[in-house]
Amino acid sequence: MLTIKKLLIAFLAFCISAQAKAQLTPFELSKDKNYTATYAEVISYYQKLNKLYPQQMHLFNYGMTDVGKPLTLIVLSRDKVFDPALIKKQNKRVLLINNGIHPGEPEGIDASMMLCRDLLKGNKLPKDVVLCFIALYNIDGSLNRGVSRPNQNGPRAYGFRGNYRNLDLNRDFIKADSRNALAFMQILNTWQPEVFLDNHTSDGADYQYVMTLIETQKDKQNPILANYTSKTLSLELYRRMKKDGYEMTPYVESEETSPDSGIVAFLETPRFATGYTSQHNIISYITETHMLKSFDKRLYSTYDFMVDLMDICQRDHELIGELKHKADEQVAHQKTFALNWDVDMSRVDTLLFKGYTAGYKTSEVSGLKRLYYDESKPYTKPIKYYDNYKVTASADKPIAYIIPQAWGKVIDLFKLNKVTMHRLTHDTTLDMQMYYIGDFKTAPRPYEGNYLHSDVHLTPVNMPVKFYEGDYVVYPDQSLNRYIVETLEPQGVDSFFAWNFFDSVLGEKEYYSDYVFEDIAAKLLKDNPDLRKKLDDAKAKDPKLAGSTSAQLNFVYRNSPYFEKTYLRYPVGRLMANTKLDLN
Numbered sequence: 129m130l131t132i133k134k135l136l137i138a139f140l141a142f143c144i145s146a147q148a149k150a151q152l153t154p155f156e157l158s159k160d161k162n163y164t165a166t167y168a169e170v171i172s173y174y175q176k177l178n179k180l181y182p183q184q185m186h187l188f189n190y191g192m193t194d195v196g197k198p199l200t201l202i203v204l205s206r207d208k209v210f211d212p213a214l215i216k217k218q219n220k221r222v223l224l225i226n227n228g229i230h231p232g233e234p235e236g237i238d239a240s241m242m243l244c245r246d247l248l249k250g251n252k253l254p255k256d257v258v259l260c261f262i263a264l265y266n267i268d269g270s271l272n273r274g275v276s277r278p279n280q281n282g283p284r285a286y287g288f289r290g291n292y293r294n295l296d297l298n299r300d301f302i303k304a305d306s307r308n309a310l311a312f313m314q315i316l317n318t319w320q321p322e323v324f325l326d327n328h329t330s331d332g333a334d335y336q337y338v339m340t341l342i343e344t345q346k347d348k349q350n351p352i353l354a355n356y357t358s359k360t361l362s363l364e365l366y367r368r369m370k371k372d373g374y375e376m377t378p379y380v381e382s383e384e385t386s387p388d389s390g391i392v393a394f395l396e397t398p399r400f401a402t403g404y405t406s407q408h409n410i411i412s413y414i415t416e417t418h419m420l421k422s423f424d425k426r427l428y429s430t431y432d433f434m435v436d437l438m439d440i441c442q443r444d445h446e447l448i449g450e451l452k453h454k455a456d457e458q459v460a461h462q463k464t465f466a467l468n469w470d471v472d473m474s475r476v477d478t479l480l481f482k483g484y485t486a487g488y489k490t491s492e493v494s495g496l497k498r499l500y501y502d503e504s505k506p507y508t509k510p511i512k513y514y515d516n517y518k519v520t521a522s523a524d525k526p527i528a529y530i531i532p533q534a535w536g537k538v539i540d541l542f543k544l545n546k547v548t549m550h551r552l553t554h555d556t557t558l559d560m561q562m563y564y565i566g567d568f569k570t571a572p573r574p575y576e577g578n579y580l581h582s583d584v585h586l587t588p589v590n591m592p593v594k595f596y597e598g599d600y601v602v603y604p605d606q607s608l609n610r611y612i613v614e615t616l617e618p619q620g621v622d623s624f625f626a627w628n629f630f631d632s633v634l635g636e637k638e639y640y641s642d643y644v645f646e647d648i649a650a651k652l653l654k655d656n657p658d659l660r661k662k663l664d665d666a667k668a669k670d671p672k673l674a675g676s677t678s679a680q681l682n683f684v685y686r687n688s689p690y691f692e693k694t695y696l697r698y699p700v701g702r703l704m705a706n707t708k709l710d711l712n
């Protein structure tokens with residue numbers, strides 16, 4: 129009898145330990161703790177976990193990625209509510225965490241697996257915060273596994289930065305060239321989180337910190353949210369992480385010079401995940417663990433950061449909800465919108481920084497001078513911190529934007545982002561303000577699959593413009609105003625114009641033959657003394673024009689009714705006066 133009882137206890141113990149073992153992640157099971165799970169291991173782990181905890185955990189698949197697999201979202205809900213509308217009604221917050229946008233920076237992937245298990249197993253899910261984890265965003269890159277980051281200290285194999293189209297997905301949130309970005313937008317606009325976190329690993333300088341942090345730059349962030357994040361949430365995150373043994377510093381952006389000479393706060397423009405989410409008035413952070421620290425330390429610090437962020441969201445859930453609501457309201461009424469920013473080097477703050485002494489020695493590769501950090505010589509000293517940005521371009525919103533339906537990608541993205549749009553019920557000619565594109569710069573080489581425009585100069589011209597039944601009208605009186613205005617105004621650093629959406633208006637469609645136009649031009653000048661004077665004045669100022677027949681013909685053509693009005697005309701119209709429109 130006794131033997132049977134002993135056997136039974138041993139068997140039960142075996143079953144319990146087998147179950148516990150089954151809940152360990154591939155990272156935890158690896159002996160050297162220098163391993164990140166593959167895509168297949170990530171998905172199968174969550175599926176197994178879901179079988180053990182089917183009540184408080186759901187797996188959702190969204191859209192499709194460029195490699196033909198859907199994006200998997202893990203949602204943890206203490207009250208077992210998985211309906212986003214009901215979650216909003218219950219005044220709960222949603223925290224969205226993104227992992228593996230750069231698969232070579234995988235700490236968040238493995239840390240999120242552990243965190244989900246620990247919260248479910250320990251019955252520790254927050255009461256008022258629903259947690260959403262994107263298991264692995266750049267699936268494409270993750271499948272392309274190897275060692276592509278020579279500076280990084282582990283894990284021993286990991287995915288590649290580019291996706292299946294070789295895009296850096298963390299530059300893709302406005303142009304949305306990848307299907308991954310479209311699936312992300314679907315997730316964001318379905319679950320409508322108040323707080324967002326994107327997990328990364330840094331490169332660049334060496335210093336003592338395991339983790340650095342990027343928060344939405346305060347001068348770019350909605351002021352209501354910036355007041356809370358800079359005075360409360362960020363400070364609390366820094367405080368808690370220090371207590372956890374992972375003291376943080378703001379992200380260090382200096383590669384060829386050491387941080388001693390000062391660091392500049394990172395500006396995540398809308399092409400970045402957190403730049404895009406902050407256009408939606410979502411409080412956003414990026415963790416950047418330090419590439420030279422061991423993988424396990426980087427992973428545990430990411431784990432602790434997520435716990436701290438989750439705990440503060442629970443503590444402040446009511447406040448965060450109120451602030452999000454206020455920010456949405458404020459933006460809906462906002463009149464002027466910043467479109468571009470530049471660091472203000474005239475304003476300097478100080479930061480107490482824990483670095484390593486930098487020096488120069490002879491390179492064994494080139495025999496020339498090279499930078500190195502002496503880890504045996506740590507220091508703590510104040511360094512310069514440039515964390516103020518000034519606005520370099522801005523625009524006042526019109527009464528409405530009218531977007532011709534021809535620009536389908538803009539319409540599709542606005543629909544995906546739940547921008548409220550109406551459609552004209554019949555063809556109509558309206559008095560509009562139209563922008564003529566003047567000078568602008570274009571990158572000589574493609575950047576992320578596009579020839580990015582910048583430094584755009586505009587001439588606004590009031591004119592009647594014909595629109596057609598079904599064209600789209602957008603009133604910028606919405607919580608999404610920043611997304612609307614910053615994408616539609618061509619001077620925006622990440623506007624749709626900058627990302628080549630409207631390049632076809634930059635080319636002329638019609639022309640003339642000189643010998644035929646000669647007679648027409650002569651008649652035009654004869655019938656129109658103002659034009660004659662305009663030409664004479666221009667000739668007086670420009671000897672090149674005065675000496676060229678073809679240039680003078682061209683001058684007359686461009687000032688004639690024959691010249692196409694749509695050339696260089698930005699096609700999205702700005703309605704500047706209150707006008708009754710027939711809409712549906």
Ligand SMILES: [Zn+2]
Pocket residue numbers: 230233328329
């Ligand atoms: Zn990254």
